[in-house]
Amino acid sequence: MPRGRRSVNTWLLSAEGRGAAAMIVYVRYNLGPGVQVELQDWASVAQLKEVVGSQQGVRPEHLRVLFAGRELHSSVTLQGCDLPEQSTVHVVLPPSGSSPSSTRLLPLQDSLTRLDLSASRLPSTSSGLDAILEGSEAGRPGREESEGGGREEASGRHGYSSFYVNCKSCKSVQPGKLRVRCQACRQTTLTLSRGPSCWDDVLLPARIHGTCQSEGCHGNIAEFFMKCASHPTSDDDLSVALDLIMTNIRQIPCIACTDVMDVVVVFQCLDRHVICLDCFRRYCQTRLNERQFVHHPVIGYSLPCAAGCADSLIQELHHFHVLGDDQYGRYQRYGAEECLLMNGGVMCPSPGCGAGLLLPDDSRRVECDRQLGCGFVFCRNCREEFHEGACPTVELLPPGDASQGFVVEEEASLRGRWDRASLLLIQESTKRCPQCSVPVERNGGCMHMTCSVCRAEWCWLCGVTWNRDCMGNHWFG
Numbered sequence: 001m002p003r004g005r006r007s008v009n010t011w012l013l014s015a016e017g018r019g020a021a022a023m024i025v026y027v028r029y030n031l032g033p034g035v036q037v038e039l040q041d042w043a044s045v046a047q048l049k050e051v052v053g054s055q056q057g058v059r060p061e062h063l064r065v066l067f068a069g070r071e072l073h074s075s076v077t078l079q080g081c082d083l084p085e086q087s088t089v090h091v092v093l094p095p096s097g098s099s100p101s102s103t104r105l106l107p108l109q110d111s112l113t114r115l116d117l118s119a120s121r122l123p124s125t126s127s128g129l130d131a132i133l134e135g136s137e138a139g140r141p142g143r144e145e146s147e148g149g150g151r152e153e154a155s156g157r158h159g160y161s162s163f164y165v166n167c168k169s170c171k172s173v174q175p176g177k178l179r180v181r182c183q184a185c186r187q188t189t190l191t192l193s194r195g196p197s198c199w200d201d202v203l204l205p206a207r208i209h210g211t212c213q214s215e216g217c218h219g220n221i222a223e224f225f226m227k228c229a230s231h232p233t234s235d236d237d238l239s240v241a242l243d244l245i246m247t248n249i250r251q252i253p254c255i256a257c258t259d260v261m262d263v264v265v266v267f268q269c270l271d272r273h274v275i276c277l278d279c280f281r282r283y284c285q286t287r288l289n290e291r292q293f294v295h296h297p298v299i300g301y302s303l304p305c306a307a308g309c310a311d312s313l314i315q316e317l318h319h320f321h322v323l324g325d326d327q328y329g330r331y332q333r334y335g336a337e338e339c340l341l342m343n344g345g346v347m348c349p350s351p352g353c354g355a356g357l358l359l360p361d362d363s364r365r366v367e368c369d370r371q372l373g374c375g376f377v378f379c380r381n382c383r384e385e386f387h388e389g390a391c392p393t394v395e396l397l398p399p400g401d402a403s404q405g406f407v408v409e410e411e412a413s414l415r416g417r418w419d420r421a422s423l424l425l426i427q428e429s430t431k432r433c434p435q436c437s438v439p440v441e442r443n444g445g446c447m448h449m450t451c452s453v454c455r456a457e458w459c460w461l462c463g464v465t466w467n468r469d470c471m472g473n474h475w476f477g
Contacts, residue, residue, distance in 0.1 A: 044077050046060065063093055071191055167228035199243050254274060255307055
Protein backbone atom coordinates (compact mmCIF):
# COMPACT_ATOMS: atom_id res chain seq x y z
CA MET A 1 0.00 0.00 0.00
CA PRO A 2 1.46 3.42 -0.94
CA ARG A 3 2.60 5.54 1.94
CA GLY A 4 -0.19 7.75 3.31
CA ARG A 5 -3.10 5.74 1.87
CA ARG A 6 -4.71 5.36 5.28
CA SER A 7 -4.41 9.12 5.93
CA VAL A 8 -7.42 9.96 3.79
CA ASN A 9 -9.92 8.96 6.45
CA THR A 10 -7.88 8.23 9.57
CA TRP A 11 -4.77 9.98 10.81
CA LEU A 12 -5.61 13.45 9.53
CA LEU A 13 -9.00 13.15 11.16
CA SER A 14 -7.76 11.89 14.51
CA ALA A 15 -7.53 15.11 16.48
CA GLU A 16 -7.90 13.69 19.96
CA GLY A 17 -6.71 16.16 22.53
CA ARG A 18 -6.22 18.91 19.97
CA GLY A 19 -9.73 20.37 19.96
CA ALA A 20 -9.73 20.92 16.20
CA ALA A 21 -12.75 20.73 13.93
CA ALA A 22 -12.95 18.86 10.65
CA MET A 23 -13.44 20.77 7.41
CA ILE A 24 -14.33 19.72 3.87
CA VAL A 25 -12.03 20.76 1.02
CA TYR A 26 -12.87 20.11 -2.63
CA VAL A 27 -9.73 19.26 -4.59
CA ARG A 28 -9.43 19.56 -8.36
CA TYR A 29 -6.50 17.64 -9.77
CA ASN A 30 -5.29 18.66 -13.22
CA LEU A 31 -4.51 15.08 -14.33
CA GLY A 32 -7.43 13.25 -12.77
CA PRO A 33 -10.92 13.51 -11.26
CA GLY A 34 -11.69 15.88 -8.43
CA VAL A 35 -12.01 14.54 -4.91
CA GLN A 36 -13.56 15.61 -1.62
CA VAL A 37 -11.13 15.59 1.28
CA GLU A 38 -11.98 15.94 4.96
CA LEU A 39 -9.18 17.43 7.05
CA GLN A 40 -8.63 19.22 10.32
CA ASP A 41 -8.13 22.96 9.99
CA TRP A 42 -4.75 22.59 11.71
CA ALA A 43 -3.59 20.26 8.91
CA SER A 44 -0.81 21.66 6.74
CA VAL A 45 -0.72 22.10 2.97
CA ALA A 46 1.99 19.42 2.92
CA GLN A 47 -0.49 16.96 4.44
CA LEU A 48 -3.07 17.89 1.82
CA LYS A 49 -0.46 17.15 -0.86
CA GLU A 50 0.21 13.79 0.77
CA VAL A 51 -3.48 12.88 0.69
CA VAL A 52 -3.88 13.81 -2.98
CA GLY A 53 -0.56 12.24 -3.89
CA SER A 54 -1.53 8.93 -2.30
CA GLN A 55 -4.83 8.94 -4.18
CA GLN A 56 -3.29 9.81 -7.54
CA GLY A 57 -0.09 7.81 -7.20
CA VAL A 58 2.11 10.92 -7.35
CA ARG A 59 4.96 11.95 -5.06
CA PRO A 60 3.61 14.78 -2.84
CA GLU A 61 6.70 16.97 -3.25
CA HIS A 62 5.95 17.23 -6.98
CA LEU A 63 2.50 18.71 -6.43
CA ARG A 64 1.56 22.37 -6.19
CA VAL A 65 -1.55 23.65 -4.39
CA LEU A 66 -3.25 26.77 -5.81
CA PHE A 67 -5.93 28.83 -4.12
CA ALA A 68 -7.24 32.36 -4.74
CA GLY A 69 -4.50 33.37 -7.16
CA ARG A 70 -1.47 32.12 -5.26
CA GLU A 71 0.51 28.98 -4.60
CA LEU A 72 0.28 27.81 -1.00
CA HIS A 73 3.40 27.09 1.02
CA SER A 74 3.70 23.48 2.18
CA SER A 75 4.49 24.59 5.72
CA VAL A 76 1.38 26.68 6.41
CA THR A 77 -1.87 25.31 7.79
CA LEU A 78 -5.21 25.37 6.00
CA GLN A 79 -6.45 27.80 8.63
CA GLY A 80 -3.46 30.05 8.03
CA CYS A 81 -4.30 30.16 4.32
CA ASP A 82 -7.72 31.71 5.02
CA LEU A 83 -9.29 28.61 3.50
CA PRO A 84 -13.04 28.70 4.27
CA GLU A 85 -15.16 25.58 4.78
CA GLN A 86 -16.00 23.75 1.51
CA SER A 87 -13.48 25.74 -0.52
CA THR A 88 -12.16 24.47 -3.84
CA VAL A 89 -8.40 24.23 -4.30
CA HIS A 90 -6.45 23.17 -7.37
CA VAL A 91 -3.65 20.64 -7.04
CA VAL A 92 -1.51 20.57 -10.16
CA LEU A 93 1.36 18.42 -11.32
CA PRO A 94 3.63 20.67 -13.41
CA PRO A 95 4.83 19.33 -16.76
CA SER A 96 8.03 17.31 -16.61
CA GLY A 97 11.13 19.48 -16.79
CA SER A 98 9.50 22.53 -15.21
CA SER A 99 10.80 23.91 -11.94
CA PRO A 100 8.46 23.67 -8.93
CA SER A 101 9.48 27.20 -7.99
CA SER A 102 8.92 28.70 -11.43
CA THR A 103 5.97 30.64 -10.05
CA ARG A 104 6.76 33.14 -7.33
CA LEU A 105 5.10 32.32 -4.01
CA LEU A 106 3.18 35.39 -2.94
CA PRO A 107 3.44 36.30 0.75
CA LEU A 108 0.48 35.53 2.99
CA GLN A 109 -0.62 39.15 3.21
CA ASP A 110 -1.33 39.05 -0.55
CA SER A 111 -4.15 36.58 0.08
CA LEU A 112 -7.29 37.82 -1.67
CA THR A 113 -9.23 37.23 1.54
CA ARG A 114 -6.99 39.65 3.46
CA LEU A 115 -6.94 42.58 1.05
CA ASP A 116 -8.37 45.96 1.97
CA LEU A 117 -9.06 48.01 -1.13
CA SER A 118 -10.83 50.88 0.63
CA ALA A 119 -7.62 52.92 0.84
CA SER A 120 -7.77 53.45 -2.92
CA ARG A 121 -11.01 55.38 -2.49
CA LEU A 122 -9.29 58.65 -1.58
CA PRO A 123 -9.90 62.09 -3.05
CA SER A 124 -7.13 63.42 -5.26
CA THR A 125 -6.03 65.80 -2.51
CA SER A 126 -4.97 62.86 -0.34
CA SER A 127 -2.37 61.38 -2.70
CA GLY A 128 0.51 59.70 -0.93
CA LEU A 129 -1.51 58.66 2.12
CA ASP A 130 -2.61 55.27 0.81
CA ALA A 131 0.50 53.49 2.11
CA ILE A 132 -0.47 54.16 5.71
CA LEU A 133 -4.24 54.01 5.22
CA GLU A 134 -3.98 50.52 3.79
CA GLY A 135 -2.39 49.19 6.94
CA SER A 136 -3.37 51.59 9.68
CA GLU A 137 -5.52 49.26 11.77
CA ALA A 138 -4.22 46.61 14.12
CA GLY A 139 -3.34 43.26 12.64
CA ARG A 140 -3.82 44.25 9.01
CA PRO A 141 -1.47 43.47 6.13
CA GLY A 142 0.97 46.17 5.09
CA ARG A 143 1.33 47.47 8.64
CA GLU A 144 4.73 48.89 9.52
CA GLU A 145 5.80 48.70 13.17
CA SER A 146 8.80 48.99 15.42
CA GLU A 147 10.79 45.84 16.04
CA GLY A 148 9.42 45.67 19.56
CA GLY A 149 5.82 46.34 18.59
CA GLY A 150 4.83 42.90 17.44
CA ARG A 151 2.67 41.76 14.54
CA GLU A 152 -0.39 39.61 14.19
CA GLU A 153 0.51 35.97 13.55
CA ALA A 154 0.27 35.03 9.89
CA SER A 155 -2.15 32.27 10.72
CA GLY A 156 -4.60 34.58 12.47
CA ARG A 157 -8.04 35.19 11.04
CA HIS A 158 -9.65 38.56 10.60
CA GLY A 159 -12.68 39.51 12.63
CA TYR A 160 -14.17 41.56 9.80
CA SER A 161 -15.02 41.19 6.14
CA SER A 162 -13.07 43.15 3.54
CA PHE A 163 -15.74 42.81 0.84
CA TYR A 164 -19.52 42.87 0.55
CA VAL A 165 -21.72 41.62 -2.27
CA ASN A 166 -25.33 41.52 -3.34
CA CYS A 167 -26.15 37.81 -3.13
CA LYS A 168 -29.06 36.65 -5.31
CA SER A 169 -29.54 33.50 -3.25
CA CYS A 170 -29.59 35.30 0.11
CA LYS A 171 -31.46 38.27 -1.42
CA SER A 172 -29.49 40.64 0.77
CA VAL A 173 -26.12 42.29 1.32
CA GLN A 174 -23.65 39.66 2.53
CA PRO A 175 -19.91 39.40 3.21
CA GLY A 176 -18.12 38.48 0.01
CA LYS A 177 -14.99 36.64 -1.04
CA LEU A 178 -12.74 37.75 -3.89
CA ARG A 179 -11.53 35.11 -6.34
CA VAL A 180 -9.54 35.13 -9.58
CA ARG A 181 -9.49 33.01 -12.72
CA CYS A 182 -7.74 32.88 -16.08
CA GLN A 183 -9.50 35.03 -18.66
CA ALA A 184 -8.69 32.52 -21.41
CA CYS A 185 -9.79 29.14 -19.96
CA ARG A 186 -11.86 30.61 -17.07
CA GLN A 187 -10.31 28.17 -14.60
CA THR A 188 -9.21 29.30 -11.13
CA THR A 189 -5.71 27.96 -11.73
CA LEU A 190 -4.11 31.34 -12.37
CA THR A 191 -1.32 32.44 -10.03
CA LEU A 192 -1.01 36.23 -9.83
CA SER A 193 2.15 38.18 -10.54
CA ARG A 194 0.98 40.61 -7.87
CA GLY A 195 -2.08 41.09 -5.71
CA PRO A 196 -4.63 43.85 -6.47
CA SER A 197 -4.04 47.08 -4.58
CA CYS A 198 -7.18 49.06 -5.47
CA TRP A 199 -10.72 48.54 -6.69
CA ASP A 200 -9.75 49.47 -10.24
CA ASP A 201 -7.43 46.44 -10.29
CA VAL A 202 -10.45 44.27 -9.51
CA LEU A 203 -13.23 45.96 -11.49
CA LEU A 204 -11.38 46.94 -14.67
CA PRO A 205 -10.26 44.19 -17.08
CA ALA A 206 -6.64 43.24 -17.88
CA ARG A 207 -5.07 45.29 -15.07
CA ILE A 208 -3.17 42.35 -13.53
CA HIS A 209 -1.44 39.39 -15.18
CA GLY A 210 -0.31 36.00 -14.00
CA THR A 211 0.48 32.44 -15.08
CA CYS A 212 -2.24 29.88 -15.77
CA GLN A 213 -1.40 26.39 -14.48
CA SER A 214 -4.09 24.58 -16.50
CA GLU A 215 -2.85 21.95 -18.92
CA GLY A 216 -2.34 23.45 -22.39
CA CYS A 217 -3.52 26.97 -21.46
CA HIS A 218 -1.20 29.89 -22.09
CA GLY A 219 -3.48 32.61 -20.74
CA ASN A 220 -1.90 35.30 -18.60
CA ILE A 221 -4.68 37.81 -17.88
CA ALA A 222 -6.37 37.76 -14.46
CA GLU A 223 -10.15 38.05 -14.22
CA PHE A 224 -11.48 38.81 -10.74
CA PHE A 225 -14.95 37.87 -9.52
CA MET A 226 -16.94 37.81 -6.29
CA LYS A 227 -18.84 35.12 -4.43
CA CYS A 228 -21.01 35.18 -1.33
CA ALA A 229 -19.04 34.10 1.74
CA SER A 230 -22.15 33.18 3.76
CA HIS A 231 -22.76 29.81 2.08
CA PRO A 232 -21.02 27.30 -0.23
CA THR A 233 -21.16 28.43 -3.85
CA SER A 234 -20.94 26.70 -7.22
CA ASP A 235 -18.75 27.84 -10.10
CA ASP A 236 -21.52 29.88 -11.71
CA ASP A 237 -22.95 31.30 -8.46
CA LEU A 238 -21.37 34.75 -8.74
CA SER A 239 -22.30 37.95 -6.93
CA VAL A 240 -21.88 41.66 -7.65
CA ALA A 241 -19.27 43.54 -5.64
CA LEU A 242 -20.67 46.46 -3.61
CA ASP A 243 -17.50 48.52 -3.44
CA LEU A 244 -19.00 51.35 -1.35
CA ILE A 245 -19.99 49.04 1.52
CA MET A 246 -17.26 48.25 4.02
CA THR A 247 -16.63 47.33 7.63
CA ASN A 248 -16.46 50.41 9.84
CA ILE A 249 -12.95 49.73 11.15
CA ARG A 250 -12.39 53.46 11.76
CA GLN A 251 -15.48 53.78 13.97
CA ILE A 252 -16.96 56.72 12.03
CA PRO A 253 -20.47 57.86 13.10
CA CYS A 254 -23.32 57.75 10.59
CA ILE A 255 -24.16 61.17 9.14
CA ALA A 256 -27.88 60.50 9.67
CA CYS A 257 -28.35 58.72 13.02
CA THR A 258 -24.83 59.54 14.38
CA ASP A 259 -24.47 55.97 15.70
CA VAL A 260 -21.29 54.00 15.08
CA MET A 261 -22.38 50.88 13.20
CA ASP A 262 -20.34 47.87 12.10
CA VAL A 263 -21.13 48.03 8.37
CA VAL A 264 -21.41 51.32 6.49
CA VAL A 265 -21.65 52.87 3.05
CA VAL A 266 -18.87 55.36 2.20
CA PHE A 267 -19.97 57.80 -0.51
CA GLN A 268 -17.51 58.81 -3.23
CA CYS A 269 -17.73 62.52 -2.52
CA LEU A 270 -14.68 64.61 -1.61
CA ASP A 271 -15.53 64.31 2.10
CA ARG A 272 -16.31 60.58 1.82
CA HIS A 273 -19.33 60.76 4.08
CA VAL A 274 -20.31 57.64 6.00
CA ILE A 275 -23.84 56.32 6.42
CA CYS A 276 -24.96 53.09 8.08
CA LEU A 277 -26.87 50.48 6.08
CA ASP A 278 -30.21 51.09 7.83
CA CYS A 279 -30.05 54.85 7.18
CA PHE A 280 -28.87 54.26 3.62
CA ARG A 281 -31.93 52.06 3.06
CA ARG A 282 -34.19 54.76 4.53
CA TYR A 283 -32.47 57.40 2.41
CA CYS A 284 -33.07 55.36 -0.75
CA GLN A 285 -36.69 54.65 0.21
CA THR A 286 -37.43 58.30 0.93
CA ARG A 287 -35.93 59.52 -2.33
CA LEU A 288 -37.75 56.78 -4.22
CA ASN A 289 -41.09 57.81 -2.74
CA GLU A 290 -40.36 61.41 -3.73
CA ARG A 291 -39.08 60.33 -7.16
CA GLN A 292 -35.92 62.29 -6.42
CA PHE A 293 -33.48 59.83 -7.99
CA VAL A 294 -31.25 61.36 -10.67
CA HIS A 295 -31.19 60.01 -14.21
CA HIS A 296 -27.63 60.13 -15.57
CA PRO A 297 -27.10 59.28 -19.27
CA VAL A 298 -24.13 57.02 -18.48
CA ILE A 299 -24.59 55.84 -14.89
CA GLY A 300 -28.37 55.41 -14.97
CA TYR A 301 -30.96 56.03 -12.23
CA SER A 302 -28.92 56.85 -9.15
CA LEU A 303 -28.52 58.93 -5.99
CA PRO A 304 -25.80 61.31 -4.78
CA CYS A 305 -24.27 61.47 -1.30
CA ALA A 306 -26.98 61.86 1.35
CA ALA A 307 -25.31 65.11 2.48
CA GLY A 308 -25.94 66.63 -0.97
CA CYS A 309 -22.31 66.66 -2.16
CA ALA A 310 -21.65 67.46 -5.82
CA ASP A 311 -20.39 64.84 -8.30
CA SER A 312 -21.11 61.96 -5.92
CA LEU A 313 -23.59 59.75 -7.81
CA ILE A 314 -23.41 56.06 -6.90
CA GLN A 315 -22.05 54.31 -9.99
CA GLU A 316 -22.71 50.66 -9.07
CA LEU A 317 -26.51 50.53 -9.11
CA HIS A 318 -26.65 47.12 -7.39
CA HIS A 319 -26.24 49.05 -4.12
CA PHE A 320 -29.95 49.87 -4.40
CA HIS A 321 -30.84 46.21 -3.81
CA VAL A 322 -30.84 47.20 -0.13
CA LEU A 323 -34.39 48.40 -0.85
CA GLY A 324 -35.64 44.81 -1.05
CA ASP A 325 -37.25 43.04 -4.01
CA ASP A 326 -40.56 44.94 -4.05
CA GLN A 327 -39.07 48.41 -3.73
CA TYR A 328 -36.25 47.57 -6.11
CA GLY A 329 -38.95 46.69 -8.66
CA ARG A 330 -40.37 50.21 -8.17
CA TYR A 331 -36.88 51.63 -8.59
CA GLN A 332 -36.46 49.81 -11.92
CA ARG A 333 -39.87 50.92 -13.12
CA TYR A 334 -39.26 54.55 -12.20
CA GLY A 335 -35.86 54.40 -13.86
CA ALA A 336 -37.38 53.08 -17.08
CA GLU A 337 -40.03 55.78 -16.98
CA GLU A 338 -37.44 58.50 -16.42
CA CYS A 339 -35.38 57.21 -19.34
CA LEU A 340 -38.49 57.27 -21.54
CA LEU A 341 -39.33 60.85 -20.55
CA MET A 342 -35.74 61.97 -21.13
CA ASN A 343 -36.07 60.66 -24.70
CA GLY A 344 -39.27 62.58 -25.39
CA GLY A 345 -41.77 59.82 -24.64
CA VAL A 346 -44.91 59.91 -22.46
CA MET A 347 -46.62 57.51 -20.05
CA CYS A 348 -50.23 56.50 -20.56
CA PRO A 349 -52.18 58.23 -17.74
CA SER A 350 -54.97 55.65 -17.64
CA PRO A 351 -55.20 54.00 -14.20
CA GLY A 352 -53.51 50.60 -14.15
CA CYS A 353 -51.85 51.07 -17.53
CA GLY A 354 -48.72 53.25 -17.51
CA ALA A 355 -47.47 52.00 -20.87
CA GLY A 356 -44.53 53.93 -22.29
CA LEU A 357 -45.12 55.59 -25.63
CA LEU A 358 -42.63 57.19 -28.01
CA LEU A 359 -44.53 59.74 -30.14
CA PRO A 360 -43.81 60.11 -33.84
CA ASP A 361 -44.95 63.76 -34.08
CA ASP A 362 -46.04 66.79 -32.05
CA SER A 363 -49.77 66.02 -32.21
CA ARG A 364 -51.80 66.66 -29.05
CA ARG A 365 -53.88 63.56 -29.64
CA VAL A 366 -52.20 60.44 -28.30
CA GLU A 367 -53.62 56.93 -28.44
CA CYS A 368 -52.13 54.27 -26.15
CA ASP A 369 -50.89 51.25 -28.12
CA ARG A 370 -53.46 48.48 -27.73
CA GLN A 371 -50.79 45.76 -27.99
CA LEU A 372 -48.76 47.28 -25.13
CA GLY A 373 -51.44 49.12 -23.19
CA CYS A 374 -55.11 49.94 -22.96
CA GLY A 375 -55.95 52.01 -26.08
CA PHE A 376 -56.85 55.10 -24.01
CA VAL A 377 -56.90 58.33 -26.08
CA PHE A 378 -55.60 61.35 -24.15
CA CYS A 379 -54.30 64.89 -24.51
CA ARG A 380 -50.54 65.12 -24.68
CA ASN A 381 -50.44 68.41 -22.73
CA CYS A 382 -52.78 67.83 -19.77
CA ARG A 383 -52.88 63.97 -19.78
CA GLU A 384 -56.71 64.09 -19.57
CA GLU A 385 -59.08 62.37 -22.00
CA PHE A 386 -58.58 63.93 -25.40
CA HIS A 387 -60.52 67.16 -25.98
CA GLU A 388 -60.68 70.03 -28.44
CA GLY A 389 -59.72 73.55 -27.37
CA ALA A 390 -57.60 74.77 -24.44
CA CYS A 391 -56.63 72.45 -21.60
CA PRO A 392 -58.30 73.04 -18.20
CA THR A 393 -56.28 75.13 -15.73
CA VAL A 394 -54.56 73.15 -13.01
CA GLU A 395 -53.78 74.88 -9.71
CA LEU A 396 -50.14 74.30 -8.87
CA LEU A 397 -48.81 73.83 -5.37
CA PRO A 398 -46.49 76.56 -4.09
CA PRO A 399 -42.82 75.83 -4.71
CA GLY A 400 -40.89 74.25 -1.87
CA ASP A 401 -38.43 71.58 -0.93
CA ALA A 402 -40.05 68.20 -1.50
CA SER A 403 -37.20 66.30 0.13
CA GLN A 404 -38.11 66.63 3.78
CA GLY A 405 -38.26 62.93 4.62
CA PHE A 406 -34.49 62.50 5.00
CA VAL A 407 -32.33 65.28 6.38
CA VAL A 408 -28.63 65.27 7.26
CA GLU A 409 -27.53 67.81 9.84
CA GLU A 410 -24.42 69.82 9.08
CA GLU A 411 -22.70 68.93 12.36
CA ALA A 412 -23.24 65.22 11.79
CA SER A 413 -21.92 65.47 8.23
CA LEU A 414 -18.73 67.06 9.57
CA ARG A 415 -18.17 64.19 11.99
CA GLY A 416 -19.13 61.38 9.63
CA ARG A 417 -16.22 61.63 7.20
CA TRP A 418 -14.10 58.55 6.46
CA ASP A 419 -10.94 60.46 5.52
CA ARG A 420 -11.12 62.88 8.45
CA ALA A 421 -10.49 60.04 10.88
CA SER A 422 -7.68 58.78 8.67
CA LEU A 423 -5.95 62.15 8.62
CA LEU A 424 -6.19 62.45 12.40
CA LEU A 425 -4.81 58.94 12.75
CA ILE A 426 -1.89 59.80 10.49
CA GLN A 427 -1.10 62.98 12.40
CA GLU A 428 -1.21 61.25 15.79
CA SER A 429 0.42 57.90 15.12
CA THR A 430 2.65 58.15 12.04
CA LYS A 431 5.91 59.70 10.94
CA ARG A 432 7.65 59.57 7.59
CA CYS A 433 10.71 57.43 7.01
CA PRO A 434 13.71 59.83 6.79
CA GLN A 435 15.08 57.90 3.80
CA CYS A 436 12.09 57.17 1.53
CA SER A 437 9.36 59.37 3.11
CA VAL A 438 6.81 56.55 3.37
CA PRO A 439 4.42 57.12 6.33
CA VAL A 440 5.16 54.63 9.12
CA GLU A 441 2.90 53.83 12.07
CA ARG A 442 4.16 53.05 15.55
CA ASN A 443 1.80 51.05 17.73
CA GLY A 444 3.67 50.48 20.97
CA GLY A 445 7.04 48.82 21.41
CA CYS A 446 10.44 50.48 21.22
CA MET A 447 11.62 53.56 19.34
CA HIS A 448 13.74 51.52 16.92
CA MET A 449 11.89 51.67 13.58
CA THR A 450 12.57 49.60 10.46
CA CYS A 451 10.95 50.77 7.22
CA SER A 452 9.45 47.81 5.37
CA VAL A 453 9.90 49.60 2.04
CA CYS A 454 13.56 50.70 2.06
CA ARG A 455 14.65 48.76 5.18
CA ALA A 456 16.15 51.91 6.72
CA GLU A 457 16.60 51.77 10.52
CA TRP A 458 15.82 55.02 12.33
CA CYS A 459 14.76 56.50 15.64
CA TRP A 460 11.09 57.41 16.19
CA LEU A 461 11.94 60.31 18.54
CA CYS A 462 14.93 61.79 16.69
CA GLY A 463 13.88 60.98 13.14
CA VAL A 464 17.52 60.13 12.24
CA THR A 465 19.42 56.95 11.47
CA TRP A 466 19.46 54.59 14.47
CA ASN A 467 22.69 55.09 16.45
CA ARG A 468 24.32 54.35 19.81
CA ASP A 469 22.94 57.54 21.42
CA CYS A 470 19.40 56.51 20.53
CA MET A 471 20.04 52.98 21.75
CA GLY A 472 21.38 54.19 25.12
CA ASN A 473 19.11 57.17 25.85
CA HIS A 474 15.61 56.44 24.59
CA TRP A 475 15.30 52.98 23.16
CA PHE A 476 12.05 52.62 25.12
CA GLY A 477 11.19 56.31 25.34
